[in-house]
Amino acid sequence: MLQTKALTKDAYQLMHDGILAFGRAERQGIRVDVEYCERKKAHLTRKIERVTKQLQNTKLLKLWNKIYGVKTNISSNHQLSRVLYKTMKIKPFKSTASGNQGATDEESLSMLGIPALDQILEIRKLTKVRDTYLDAFVREQVDGTLHPFFNLHIPRTFRSSSSNPNFQNIPARDKQAMMMCRQALYAREGHHWLAVDYSGVEVRMACIYTQDQKLIYDTVHGDMHLDMAVELYKLDSLDKNHSGEKNLRQGGKNGFVFPEFYGDYYGNCVPNLLKWARIATLKDGTPALVHLSDKGLVKLDKKGKVTNTDKFLKHVEKVEDDFWNVRYRTYSKWKKSWWSKYQKRGYIDMLTGFRCSGVMTKNECINTPFQGSAFHCLLWAFIRIDELAYEEEKWDSKPIGQIHDEISIDTHPEELEHVAETVQRVTCIELPEAWNWIDVPLEVEADLCPVNQPWASKQFYELPEVC
DNA sequence: GGAACTCGCCAC
DNA sequence: AAACGTGGCGAGTTCC
16 A cells, blocks of 8 residues: 655645645635525436336337346446346456456447447436536535535545545536536626636646756647657548647547556557547548558448458557657656666655655556646645635635645635636746646646636636746 | 445536 | 546446
């Protein structure tokens, strides 16, 4: 088990002040529209009932009933797994993590092309929103205000966690789920919800630890996700503003660069890269899969389904080799020496003053300093903003939460410009002055909700220049 | 009847 | 040779 302790007085102070600042944010809380939650819950319940009824008439459910009788439970993945992979003798696409049974996650079910399974997935999604989020909002609120906890004593990397309810995993990517959940949450009456987040702060921490000049250049001036997409998909160029081609950049980012940084390898990247290719189109209208086929990387059948990926696999292996041994070779060397130093000493030290000891895997050992330090940047800024809000400048505006690299501030309209400018200054100027080991520029972006509009309504907000 | 586990899924 | 980091949480299941 990885153990962390404050190695320096500064590190201790950061935790101490952080807990107090989070305590004030917890007390301040987040306004929740309870009536909306109840309405939406009822609406979802009706929708779930409708789909459940349709499901009852399917062949799959008739078979399921035959086996399980009155014990039939459509939310039991164990039962579903047995029906699909034992009774119907379908070959599972993959097993669960523990290897106990064939997997029944979204990917495994959707590729079987059985309509009943799509209905099960639909039910899963709606139930998730209703029971994990809307229900929790109603359960946890006091007089129309939520008080999510922000913990500093749990994550092994000295990040934070959140609970009751978890403010850090409210849907964001799935537009539908995002709208349903975030429509429930508001800043105070007459206030804006201002959200400011550090851009690519984990990668910037990697720049600082590794001092890889190419990584620094790409982070500050370049676009590594685009570069890698061009290599991976064998493109001549990529326009990230083109709606079809930007999916390929997303593929480079989420299907390769991030997994590689977390310690994954090319074999796991290939299926993800293909997933993004499936929904991408080149500027001239060529579907990305057809393009890959033209390049000889994959083979397609008459229906356009991928039948062979051997060449693509080999290609991604080569791209990975180049990524670590040429492009970011300094980063690569750092990883090796960092790991061997840990193996010799039994601990690692973060630049923020924490020492981590105990048993760590290689990936843990390498990721911990980036994740931990990145969060500590946000934490330092959060503490400073809390201090300005409550002590030095006595704002009406108040910080109300954070999501690892993002801070939410319940902001009075008349203070908006001052708060935005101050946050920009604290995060990007004061912090690197206080921690002089930060030798790459830090950047933030902001979103804003109009007064009395929910979190779901957030829009890009141009921050004032402070430099 | 509760603790501990598995599985799936939400966030960064 | 090995192979994605950190969390919270709901539902189902198994164990005691």
